[in-house]
Amino acid sequence: MLLYNIESIAKKLQSDSEVLSHIEHMATRGAGREDKLRLYIKDLLPQKFSVGNGIITDVNGTQSKQQDFFVYDAFNSPVFLKYETSIVIPVESVYATVEIKSTLNKNTLSQSINNIKSVKELKISALINSPFIPNYHNQIFGSIFAYTSENKIETIASNLQELCKSVPKSNQPSIICILDQGNIINVDKNGLKQICTMPSEQTTWCITKNKEEINLYVFYLLLQQHLNTTKNFPPDLLAYANNSHALDGLQLVVPKEILPDDASISLGDATLTGEELKFMDEYKDIFFKVSTNQLTAEDVIAKGISADELVPICKRYTDLINKTLFPK
Incomplete structure (x- = not known):
């Protein structure tokens, strides 16, 4: 049943692409193709996933390049900024990113690899509250989807190998789908038969050539397989706020009536308890008043202390002043 649905989507994508090809403005034509793919893929995904386009950022404020299409956590992801159709979201919420190209060639392939790399290089600062951590967490599926290519898929694979020489395996794409030709995917080097959703030192590139509906089916299967096996933990929003200096003007006041005795407060280089x-x-x-020779018997009585208690109190007060002024 799913394959029939994918076959229908593949035909719609090609039909939409042909209609959009009559638009002379390249950016408008490309945006239309991006919108169509996002729409069709979103309809295939479970509701806990959402799709968007824009910028992905990390806890240090580093931002990715503009992303054509990404899949993110629909339930737990904050949207830091929304402008028209683009959004800015934290990297911890992102499951996958897709570079969409009307026509793939060596130049657009290079751009796509760099765009994916800009996401995978971001620092992840996730809140992990469970003692059980799955093998695959907060990994990002980087992919390239092209409606067609100026070159044969074998040439694109050769270009891919060349362009990725200086890119760590973990930052390389997971799949390149050329809708009218085939897919370039990662397989285990041992046996060259096991398909892998994530590139690693144990994988190598492999070409599959099929009809459009099968090519789209393979692309969707690998994407969904990644979504099914990867757990994303929510971003540490306090860390984001602190690192962006959003809390610099925040004043924290604990009234003395509720200050715990075992609290610790830094005063310069000294630390005092509550x-x-x-x-x-x-x-x-x-x-x-003791220090300025102004203390009277009435002051001592009013404070509710005895003359015998006065000396230890003053001694301890002096010790605490010295502790503050001359910390060890």
Whole structure:
């Protein structure tokens, strides 16, 4: 049943592409093809996934290049910025990115590889609360989808090998789909039969040539297989806020009435406990009057302390001042 649906989508994609080919403005033509592919793929995905286009960013503020199409967590992903049809989202929420090309050649292939690399290089700062962590988490499926190519798929595979020489395996594409020719996928080097969704040192490129519906089917299968086997953890939003200095002006005040005794507060190079701070606040007036020879018997009585307690209190206050001014 799914294959019949994919076959229908493949025909629609080609039909839409032919209609859009009559638009002379290249950017408009390309945007139309991107929109069609996003729409069809979204309809095939479970509801927990959403699709979009725009910029992907990380906790350090580094941004990817503009992405044609990405799949992200529909339930847990914040959208940092939305402008017209483009969005900016955290890398932790992204499952896959797809570079869409009307026609693939060596130049557009190089651009696509660099765009995918710009996403995979981003730093991931995820909130992981579970002791169980799956083998595959927060990995991004990088792919290229082209309606056609100026060259044979064998030439594109050769170009791919050349262009990826200086790109780490982990940052390389997972699949290149040329709709009217075939797919370039990763297979295990041992036996050359096991299809792999993620490139690694144990994989190599392999070419498959089929009809359009099978080519799209393979592309979808690898994408969905990745989505099924990868767990994404939510972004650490406090880390994003801190690193972007969004909280720099935030004032944190803990009233002394609720300050825990075992709290620790840094004062320059010194560290005082909550109990020590409350002690200093409690007896600051007494210590000031002792230091300036203004203390009276009425002051001591009003404070509810005895003359015998006064000396230890002043000594401890002096010690805490010295601890603050001359930390060890």
